[in-house]
Amino acid sequence: MNVLSKLTKRHLKLNKKRTIVSIIGIALSTALIFAVSISVLSFRDLAMRAAIDSSGNFEAKFADVQLANTKYIEDNSNTKEVMYSKTLGISKLNVDAKASKQYIEVTAYDGKAFENYPCALKEGTLPKDSSEIVISENINPKTGLNYKVGDKLTLNIGTRDNAQDTTLSNVTKKIYTITGILKADYTERSYSDTFSAFTYLDKSGLNTTDTVTVGVTFKNLAAMKTSVNEMSTGANAKNIAYNNTLLTWSGYSSHDNANTFLYAIAAVVIALIIIGSVAVIYNAFAISVNERKKQFGILASVGATSKQIKKMVFQESAIMGAIGIPLGLVIGYLGMFVTFSLINGFYFFGESFNMQNANFNVIISPIILTITLVILIVTILISAYIPAKRAAKVTPLEAIRLTNDIKMSRKKLRTSRLTQKLFGIEGIIALKNLKRNRKRYRTTIFSLFISIVLFISFSTIILYAFDLSDQQLGTSDYDFAFSVGGNGLSEADQLDVINKAVKLEGAGEYWIYRSVDAEATTGLSNDYKAKFKKSASSTNTDISLNVSIVEMQDEAFANYAKEVGVDTNAFSKGGISGILVNKMINGNSFIKPVDLTANSDLNLEIISDKQTNNIKLQLAAVTDKAPVAYGYSREQVYVIVPKSSMKNLLAVDNKIDISGYMGYLKATDSATYAAKIEDLKKANTVGTLYYTDVKAMIKSMQAIKLFMSIFLYGFIVIITLIGVTNVFNTINTNIQLRRKEFAMLKSVGLTPKGFNKMLYYESIFYGLKALLYGLPVGIGLSYLMYYIFGGVGVFSFVLPWNSIIICIVAVFFIVYMTMLYAGSKIKKENIMDALVSDII
Amino acid sequence: MKILQVDHLSKSYGTGEAKVMALDDVSFSVDKGEFVAIIGPSGSGKSTLLHILGGVDKPTSGNVYIDGVDIYSLNESKLAIFRRRQIGLIYQFYNLIPVLNVSENITLPLELDGQMTPKTRLNEIVKTLGLSDRLKHLPNELSGGQQQRVSIGRALINNPAIVLADEPTGNLDSTNSKEIMELLKASNKKYNQTLIVITHDENIALQADRIISIHDGKIQMNEVASCERLI
Ligand SMILES: Nc1ncnc2c1ncn2[C@@H]1O[C@H](COP(=O)(O)OP(=O)(O)O)[C@@H](O)[C@H]1O
Numbered sequence A: 001m002n003v004l005s006k007l008t009k010r011h012l013k014l015n016k017k018r019t020i021v022s023i024i025g026i027a028l029s030t031a032l033i034f035a036v037s038i039s040v041l042s043f044r045d046l047a048m049r050a051a052i053d054s055s056g057n058f059e060a061k062f063a064d065v066q067l068a069n070t071k072y073i074e075d076n077s078n079t080k081e082v083m084y085s086k087t088l089g090i091s092k093l094n095v096d097a098k099a100s101k102q103y104i105e106v107t108a109y110d111g112k113a114f115e116n117y118p119c120a121l122k123e124g125t126l127p128k129d130s131s132e133i134v135i136s137e138n139i140n141p142k143t144g145l146n147y148k149v150g151d152k153l154t155l156n157i158g159t160r161d162n163a164q165d166t167t168l169s170n171v172t173k174k175i176y177t178i179t180g181i182l183k184a185d186y187t188e189r190s191y192s193d194t195f196s197a198f199t200y201l202d203k204s205g206l207n208t209t210d211t212v213t214v215g216v217t218f219k220n221l222a223a224m225k226t227s228v229n230e231m232s233t234g235a236n237a238k239n240i241a242y243n244n245t246l247l248t249w250s251g252y253s254s255h256d257n258a259n260t261f262l263y264a265i266a267a268v269v270i271a272l273i274i275i276g277s278v279a280v281i282y283n284a285f286a287i288s289v290n291e292r293k294k295q296f297g298i299l300a301s302v303g304a305t306s307k308q309i310k311k312m313v314f315q316e317s318a319i320m321g322a323i324g325i326p327l328g329l330v331i332g333y334l335g336m337f338v339t340f341s342l343i344n345g346f347y348f349f350g351e352s353f354n355m356q357n358a359n360f361n362v363i364i365s366p367i368i369l370t371i372t373l374v375i376l377i378v379t380i381l382i383s384a385y386i387p388a389k390r391a392a393k394v395t396p397l398e399a400i401r402l403t404n405d406i407k408m409s410r411k412k413l414r415t416s417r418l419t420q421k422l423f424g425i426e427g428i429i430a431l432k433n434l435k436r437n438r439k440r441y442r443t444t445i446f447s448l449f450i451s452i453v454l455f456i457s458f459s460t461i462i463l464y465a466f467d468l469s470d471q472q473l474g475t476s477d478y479d480f481a482f483s484v485g486g487n488g489l490s491e492a493d494q495l496d497v498i499n500k501a502v503k504l505e506g507a508g509e510y511w512i513y514r515s516v517d518a519e520a521t522t523g524l525s526n527d528y529k530a531k532f533k534k535s536a537s538s539t540n541t542d543i544s545l546n547v548s549i550v551e552m553q554d555e556a557f558a559n560y561a562k563e564v565g566v567d568t569n570a571f572s573k574g575g576i577s578g579i580l581v582n583k584m585i586n587g588n589s590f591i592k593p594v595d596l597t598a599n600s601d602l603n604l605e606i607i608s609d610k611q612t613n614n615i616k617l618q619l620a621a622v623t624d625k626a627p628v629a630y631g632y633s634r635e636q637v638y639v640i641v642p643k644s645s646m647k648n649l650l651a652v653d654n655k656i657d658i659s660g661y662m663g664y665l666k667a668t669d670s671a672t673y674a675a676k677i678e679d680l681k682k683a684n685t686v687g688t689l690y691y692t693d694v695k696a697m698i699k700s701m702q703a704i705k706l707f708m709s710i711f712l713y714g715f716i717v718i719i720t721l722i723g724v725t726n727v728f729n730t731i732n733t734n735i736q737l738r739r740k741e742f743a744m745l746k747s748v749g750l751t752p753k754g755f756n757k758m759l760y761y762e763s764i765f766y767g768l769k770a771l772l773y774g775l776p777v778g779i780g781l782s783y784l785m786y787y788i789f790g791g792v793g794v795f796s797f798v799l800p801w802n803s804i805i806i807c808i809v810a811v812f813f814i815v816y817m818t819m820l821y822a823g824s825k826i827k828k829e830n831i832m833d834a835l836v837s838d839i840i
Numbered sequence B: 001m002k003i004l005q006v007d008h009l010s011k012s013y014g015t016g017e018a019k020v021m022a023l024d025d026v027s028f029s030v031d032k033g034e035f036v037a038i039i040g041p042s043g044s045g046k047s048t049l050l051h052i053l054g055g056v057d058k059p060t061s062g063n064v065y066i067d068g069v070d071i072y073s074l075n076e077s078k079l080a081i082f083r084r085r086q087i088g089l090i091y092q093f094y095n096l097i098p099v100l101n102v103s104e105n106i107t108l109p110l111e112l113d114g115q116m117t118p119k120t121r122l123n124e125i126v127k128t129l130g131l132s133d134r135l136k137h138l139p140n141e142l143s144g145g146q147q148q149r150v151s152i153g154r155a156l157i158n159n160p161a162i163v164l165a166d167e168p169t170g171n172l173d174s175t176n177s178k179e180i181m182e183l184l185k186a187s188n189k190k191y192n193q194t195l196i197v198i199t200h201d202e203n204i205a206l207q208a209d210r211i212i213s214i215h216d217g218k219i220q221m222n223e224v225a226s227c228e229r230l231i
């Protein structure tokens, strides 16, 4: 080892604290950049797995390809894997005529197709030849049939030209052996009338003119477009489908790219981290070089070239990087590992991705590892380059004469008389020191600035993205909501199912509604007219109000009428009458949109397929009390009517469009009820029962919010820590450099109390400056977030006071603690030791 | 009347082989208003002694009494306040505060004491020091002699009971030296201050009421100044 490297090492050891703090800064920056990259990749990986789970692991699919032509697809140089499938047709099952699913659809898969398409078994084995079949798990519970593995299944398979057709054509009889039961999550749609079943596709049994569907994965996705064109022309296959979700997440979608957004966020975040890191690392080297200026000068005077001196600085950076970067990679990896393990412990991510195995895996690719390394190394090199250049320029004379690298001028140091009056001599000295070292203090203030801005704007994200959506959910006055879907279900069928649902164990009070949409153009209040004019598009000049006519079942209606204070007899006279809920949201307040009183008529227009109907709706009462599940709206008002009125309304025009029934329920025992309703959903054969468990939704929302908060705040904390390392290095060095000055002040009678006072003022001046820049920018960004999250006009902008106060306290705390720490040694130091010391 | 009493003062640096006795059992006393010169070869312990007298360094053993107070028994705050009110210390290398201008540096002890500086006092001092037209200058804009005069101003502004000066003219030419010594002596006479000066200049030493000569940390001679002995 040559003498220069020895000097560098000795210098690092001598300034152990700063070296360690700088290495921590480098390590944290590395960890953060690495962790952000890992998050992006892992999220993408999860999304891709979700896409494969739900739609299969293929990228493009050619339908109606003649078997003879498949070689053009299979033999393409860009083809990685091909999978064959063929839809054989459907067969009627022997089930009740009312059942929502009446048919079974048989598709044949070859081995590769079974591997790659969504087709998970609940029990049994996959078919190995064309006489074996696996059937949907839903068949038995929904039809009452009882098929078991090993049973023979006889099907008359044919096709229908139209989904409404009841007769099949080209029917052939086939007898299969059932070898397994299929998890049908992705193989059949709840709204379709067919169950799914899969047999084995034996290509040798097909004619060369028979058509099949060919799924493909590609070796090189970037060249997919060209390959697909070649295949399509060669095989004469015009019917092409892409696996868009998967392609989107792979980054090769032809249209709108979900990745762009994800990558943009990651880029901004990484940019912020880099800015923070450059500030820390640059600062560390700048300080280090400054301290050694004299040494560099002496070395130069004995013949060291500027190249050698530069090399010393770079060597220093290499040593710090060699320790800091690997340390950071380990911290980043472990950090993400722990975070993902925690997240994976919660089921809701699986729920929201609708996946069996929705676990985040920690994904590291050589690319991100390289990118992280390159970013860090470049950051360190840039940070070292400028100070190194400065160091190399030091001439021997300059260095030996040098007492202080800071140029001072009287003008720059001017302080006002007011400062003198307010803060005394301690304040003056503190302020002058701040002014003298402007450049160096800038990095400190900048570090604090970044943390302040991030903290305030991120807390706003959390506020607007979560708290507000939370508020909306949190105020729900019911626990469960349901509806029934399905082709050609009668109203009675729907009502039947809902009536079953509301009487399950654990159910409490319930409400069943359905509604008709109407429009009012007369009887509107001035408040509403003003609101309408403000929000309406310029083309629409006729002022109108959307009115939803809501039917309530008898018992519930009677209760509601009683609450509002009308006699139910008022509704038994025939005609159409109801209770107007005359309250609407306008900006941050409410207005009464209708200018009518009880016992007057509300004129409504209802447009049906047939005609426009003009209806007089008699208002039995006008209230501002909304029924359960009907919060106030921004777009419409509600008129609550009894069954009799709705019947009369529908009698006017039988083509009037009416919504399906919707049920709302308060549970007396949510857990029991949740289990029961799930059972009912599974066993239900009439249409499909849909339900929402509001409490569970709120719970998972809150859990997501908690995790996002941990993520975001964790990020802020680490960025702040990086900033703190910077603040620490700067302040500590500054105080060390002023050791001699402090000793002088003490020797002319500065007391320990006065000393603390001086540090205290210096921290205040620092903090004030950082806050002066940071708060306005942070609040500005907050407003931007508010704007982006669509808050304008919906709710008013609130200054994030909590975050502002936390910021102010934290800034002063961090700065003052650092000062106190750095000052504590000096305060205790013997005056003469400091005065004769070589530093300055 | 005794103002300063030094009892068995010792100061050592390092341990074992490397141990240096900078002061070795030094005892003496000084009367109020007396002008004492301390002489001795370089490295003999003069500066160490002066710093201990000024309360800015700590003795290894022994005591310093000023006006009957054992100054090293005071706590740090009390000692600091004592220093700014009772002692004016002039360092060989000025030790001014670089961010403060001339007048701020001079009035520093008063400001630290929370006192208003009487304009007349400041004017009188800067006039005698010849710094009237340099009040707003920063130390780095001054010559060595001017900086030394600022540090003298800082030591005298408070009318301290004891003025301690460590080779105040060591870096100055003879005209400058003479002026500065006149200034210190005038203050010594006018306010009946006790003045202790370290010097290599025999002319200065001869002006003193008493000369203390130090060798290897020990007092070798302590008597009224007389030409013959010195030569
Ligand atoms: N901080 C210190 N550490 C170690 N030795 C010191 C220190 N300060 C002074 N000395 C030693 O103490 C002795 C006296 O020094 P000093 O009082 O400065 O001498 P003088 O002022 O008479 O030239 C010298 O030998 C010097 O080397």
Ligand SMILES: [Mg+2]
Pocket (backbone or CB within 6 Å): B046, B047, B048
């Ligand atoms: Mg000396």
